[in-house]
Amino acid sequence: MLKNNQGFTLIEMLVVLMVISxxxxxxxxxxxxNSENINEKGCDALTAVVQAQVxxxxxxxGSYPGSLQVLASxxxxxxxQIECPDGRQLIYSGSSGSVSSP
Structure with missing residues (x-):
């Protein structure tokens, strides 16, 4: 009698591992x-949000805040939100009220 052995052969396993590799x-x-591009877009989005809050x-x-710390307090x-997710500080010009990313 023949036994019905179910399972994978070594060749089948090697082919699957090769495809995954x-x-x-x-x-x-x-x-x-893409991580650099993601960080740049995240910093641009944060800049837009902080500018809207300014x-x-x-x-x-009736006047612009003196610094971003004043805005936070x-x-x-x-x-x-004072710095980008990658650690760069946002640049704030108190006289014109503009926020930019470095």
Missing amino acids: VLIILIVPNLNS DAYYIDE AGYIKNE
Whole structure:
């Protein structure tokens, strides 16, 4: 009598591992190169949010805040929003009320 042995052969397992390895080799370099682009877009978005809060402060108070710390202490932004996610400090010009990313 023949036995019905179910399972995978060594060749089938090697083919599956080879396909997974090729996919990993193709995907991992793309993830690394996109992280800089993601950080840049995140910093641009944060700059736009902080600029909107500076404008809201100007509407409420009638003058621009002296610094981003003043804006944070007044509750318009959080202390974490003073710098970009990658650690770069936002640049604030108190005289014109403009916020820019470095």
